[in-house]
Amino acid sequence: MAENHLIKLILVENDPNVRFRLERTLENLSDIHVIASAPSQREAFALTSQFKFQMLVVDLDLPDGFGLDLIRKTASEQRDINIMVLANSNDDPHIVSAIESGATGYVLKSEIETHLVSAIRLLTAGGSPVSPSVAKSVLRALRTYTASSAERTTTNIQTNPLSERESEILQLLAKGMSFNEIGDILTISPHTVTAHIKKIYRKLQVHSRGEAVYEAAQMGLIP
Known part of the structure; x- marks a missing residue:
């Protein structure tokens, strides 16, 4: 896979079990590479300043906030970055706020194994992956x-x-x-x-x- 076609992403997920599921789902793919992961907004802020990446995959339920500050800052300062939100359920009360903050794709945590990879590729290609139930x-x-x-x-x-x-x-x-x-x-x-x-x-x-x-x-x- 050519370097310019490689999707480099940062994972931000508090739950170590979910983070493991994410990393396992994305490992050994020729076009997607997890360059770093963080369990909180504070640590994620440091990573987004340190690395060059194309996508941020962020949980809405972090210990130091709902990921909205991270989404807002990334969307305003790095407009070419795609932001994928991980939602616990289709009734997550922060989904609308995430849209307003700059998120452009949404995957339910229950759909990680079945939908995450295709959602990442679709978002990178200019699409807008959103579960119908989330919409x-x-x-x-x-x-x-x-x-x-x-x-x-x-x-x-x-x-x-x-x-x-x-x-x-x-x-x-x-x-x-x-x-x-x-x-x-x-x-x-x-x-x-x-x-x-x-x-x-x-x-x-x-x-x-x-x-x-x-x-x-x-x-x-x-x-």
Whole structure:
């Protein structure tokens, strides 16, 4: 594997058992290399300053915070770094905050062995790996938030910049459906779905499914 194609990442996970699962899942891969790991934000801050890396995989349940400071600092200072969040459940209350802080991909800890490697590769390729159940959780949280801030939400409603087809796809994304499921429902190919989603991201100025759902809710595009 050429050096410029190697995905170098830093793991930040407090639980040694989960950290072992992560390292075991990622070992012996030709395109992914764990260059360092840390059990806390404090130690992770030092690592992100010391190493050159392409991805940060961070737990939301750290002993010195919820990983949000680390996500925020990394996203603001190293904009080319992809940030993958490890969530304990699809109802983790900090997922929306992680989106706002700059996270661009999400994997449930229960899915490490089955989804982590493909999620890392997808995120590096410009995709936005988010478990459908996590997307549903984000939408529920946003609806709760906007319901308590109805006046502000009304003020923020803007003209819909999306086409009718893009709006249809956005609604299905918000329901947590996969690209293949969206293609089946709309009778279009997954490739066409991907092309539309790229346009949605560009128009909303976002980089992931979670960010798209969040931004659309803020703009009043999701009922």
